[in-house]
Amino acid sequence: MPILDRLNTAPGLPPGPGYAHAVTTTGKLAFVSGQVATGADGAVVGPGDLEAQTRQAMRNLEQILTALGSGWSDVVRLTWYLVDVSQVQVIRDVRDDFVRPAPGDQPNPASSLVQVAALVRPEFLVEVEAVAVVPD
DSSP: OOEEEEEOOBTTBOOOSSSOSEEEEESEEEEEEEEOSBOTTSOBSSTTOHHHHHHHHHHHHHHHHHHTTOOGGGEEEEEEEESOGGGHHHHHHHHHHHHOOOTTSOOOOEEEEEEOSOOSSTTOOEEEEEEEEEOO
């Protein structure tokens, strides 16, 4: 079973708002490609709707984690690419629906969010990639 250790605070830094400053692990790592809001048929889910697109991208990520034999508790890093960073709270709210730890548990994984001018297709508003530990 992989061992995860999350650094929530560091001297001179406040706690991250909903994420760990760092995560260390022992075990095999999976680097999951960025996921966007496409359904099984390849069609865009939620055109113009950031919340719907974020939920679909997270569902796609969840399917990949499951296929790897992993889960949300094994995710050590999320990287977000967002067209409009002023809507970051939408991303946080949806993220918390998927990876919110139970009260008293460790915070969400280490994270970064980058505003981009555009994604691979103009109708995409968000993309999320992950690094997860895969159990042996």
